[in-house]
Amino acid sequence: MRIDHLIDGQWHAGRDYFETVNPANQAVLAEVARGGAREIDAAVAAAKAAFPGWAARTPKDRARALHKLGELITQYVPELSETETNDSGQTIAQTRKQLIPRAADNFHYFAEMCSRVDGHSYPTDTHLNYTLFHPVGVCALISPWNVPFMTATWKVAPCLAFGNTAVLKMSELSPLTASRLGELALEAGIAPGVLNIVHGFGPEVGEPLVSHRDVRAVSFTGSTATGNRIVRAAGLKKFSMELGGKSPFVIFDDADFERALDAAVFMIFSNNGERCTAGSRILVQKSIYARFADRFIERAKRLKVGDPLQDDTIIGPMISRDHLAKVRSYIELGPQEGATLACGGLDALDLPASLKDGNYVAPTVFVDVENTMRIAQEEIFGPVACLIPFDDEADAIRIANDIAYGLSSYVWTENTGRAHRVAAAIEAGMCFVNSQNVRDLRQPFGGTKASGVGREGGTWSYEVFLEPKNVCVSLGSHPIPQWGRV
Numbered sequence: 001m002r003i004d005h006l007i008d009g010q011w012h013a014g015r016d017y018f019e020t021v022n023p024a025n026q027a028v029l030a031e032v033a034r035g036g037a038r039e040i041d042a043a044v045a046a047a048k049a050a051f052p053g054w055a056a057r058t059p060k061d062r063a064r065a066l067h068k069l070g071e072l073i074t075q076y077v078p079e080l081s082e083t084e085t086n087d088s089g090q091t092i093a094q095t096r097k098q099l100i101p102r103a104a105d106n107f108h109y110f111a112e113m114c115s116r117v118d119g120h121s122y123p124t125d126t127h128l129n130y131t132l133f134h135p136v137g138v139c140a141l142i143s144p145w146n147v148p149f150m151t152a153t154w155k156v157a158p159c160l161a162f163g164n165t166a167v168l169k170m171s172e173l174s175p176l177t178a179s180r181l182g183e184l185a186l187e188a189g190i191a192p193g194v195l196n197i198v199h200g201f202g203p204e205v206g207e208p209l210v211s212h213r214d215v216r217a218v219s220f221t222g223s224t225a226t227g228n229r230i231v232r233a234a235g236l237k238k239f240s241m242e243l244g245g246k247s248p249f250v251i252f253d254d255a256d257f258e259r260a261l262d263a264a265v266f267m268i269f270s271n272n273g274e275r276c277t278a279g280s281r282i283l284v285q286k287s288i289y290a291r292f293a294d295r296f297i298e299r300a301k302r303l304k305v306g307d308p309l310q311d312d313t314i315i316g317p318m319i320s321r322d323h324l325a326k327v328r329s330y331i332e333l334g335p336q337e338g339a340t341l342a343c344g345g346l347d348a349l350d351l352p353a354s355l356k357d358g359n360y361v362a363p364t365v366f367v368d369v370e371n372t373m374r375i376a377q378e379e380i381f382g383p384v385a386c387l388i389p390f391d392d393e394a395d396a397i398r399i400a401n402d403i404a405y406g407l408s409s410y411v412w413t414e415n416t417g418r419a420h421r422v423a424a425a426i427e428a429g430m431c432f433v434n435s436q437n438v439r440d441l442r443q444p445f446g447g448t449k450a451s452g453v454g455r456e457g458g459t460w461s462y463e464v465f466l467e468p469k470n471v472c473v474s475l476g477s478h479p480i481p482q483w484g485r486v
């Protein structure tokens with residue numbers, strides 16, 4: 001199979017191709033066009049030309065096309081989820097039940113919202129001030145390899161809903177479902193040039209895209225290191241940066257123990273641990289630490305690692321050989337830093353021959369981790385949990401905040417006052433109290449510190465995809481300086 005660029009509604013062959021492989025068995029899934037500055041110029045020009053027509057369509061008209069696209073995604077859930085699982089290693093249970101349906105929700109939600117974009121008015125005795133919102137123009141949308149389809153739609157939906165046009169660049173490691181998104185967008189009646197997709201590698205495609213002078217906004221999801229490079233290369237533009245995380249999952253001794261345990265297991269091992277909001281630092285109060293650790297380890301040992309296409313698989317393969325090597329290097333590092341390997345580890349898997357070529361790693365738990373260790377400070381992005389004991393509330397907050405990142409956080413306690421105090425004190429863009437990460441699209445999504453700049457979701461998406469304008473109208477009676485009048 002060949003995957004080409006989508007520019008101005010036409011499929012453009014690559015001058016060169018690269019392979020995308022199935023991380024479960026290294027089978028080549030497709031040859032993917034390898035773009036460069038030339039394809040970016042063509043795609044940005046197409047998006048620029050399509051912009052006035054798309055921006056001029058009524059919100060209701062744009063909403064109709066976006067709802068249609070959401071419906072098509074729902075219709076193709078079985079196909080899209082299988083492709084996504086094959087390309088990214090995310091388990092079929094998650095792609096089919098959560099990730100692909102959520103992509104359809106993204107279109108329905110922003111289709112509804114675009115009719116409601118609403119300026120405020122501020123009347124005074126002398127003037128009427130009001131706010132107009134204009135689409136910004138051509139937007140660069142850059143997506144990572146983890147949950148690729150959902151993340152791409154999380155950007156494409158608000159971008160198009162608010163009247164902008166887009167050039168989408170998927171990760172070179174999982175580009176397949178986006179290509180289907182391009183086809184379905186055309187089928188839904190989204191005009192040629194409104195959504196363009198250029199495939200390829202970061203320095204060859206991503207950099208010319210973000211630095212292009214006709215691109216007005218960049219919505220990026222990926223690592224903190226790449227986010228820094230993009231900000232430097234792009235110059236003055238609107239940015240939304242959704243970056244890495246190392247989120248604290250804090251459990252006090254008065255928490256509902258069983259629910260906290262369920263949520264802790266889910267928040268580090270779901271999506272193969274390749275999840276930006278993973279609760280990868282599990283902070284447990286000392287009075288319940290030993291009991292919690294025993295139960296957590298027992299649960300981790302039971303998680304099924306294997307073929308991501310099987311319904312009962314919990315942990316599929318890591319996205320690539322390189323990423324597997326990175327995750328394994330942290331598993332090797334833990335004991336060298338003084339952490340105790342409680343389960344998992346480098347040689348823990350006993351997989352059948354049919355799985356021997358997959359990028360598998362055992363769910364791994366380190367106990368008695370110190371927050372200063374690299375395994376606690378750096379984003380591993382795999383199924384590796386660090387359990388860290390703490391004394392009291394102040395100690396929990398100190399450890400939770402002693403990190404470069406600030407994406408998500410989780411607090412478990414039955415003490416309402418403490419729940420609110422800790423939620424307020426933790427330096428993160430999101431805090432879930434007595435809950436796993438449950439996304440409400442009306443709420444701001446994003447991080448602070450090294451985890452990002454800006455928020456998306458609800459009206460926060462205005463910040464990146466709309467340009468506010470103040471209109472100030474005199475009511476006719478206010479004094480004007482009469483300089484130079486005779």
Ligand code: NAD
Binds near residue numbers: 145169205241
């Ligand atoms: P990455 O930064 O390596 O790549 C992300 C995208 O950027 C890819 O499409 C890549 O090709 C592109 N890219 C690379 N170099 C570029 C450059 N110089 N200019 C422009 N584009 C460039 O990240 P990844 O490994 O694909 O994804 C994993 C990371 O994403 C993790 O750090 C994870 O936490 C983060 N992430 C964050 C969120 C969030 O919402 N905060 C969500 C998902 C993933």
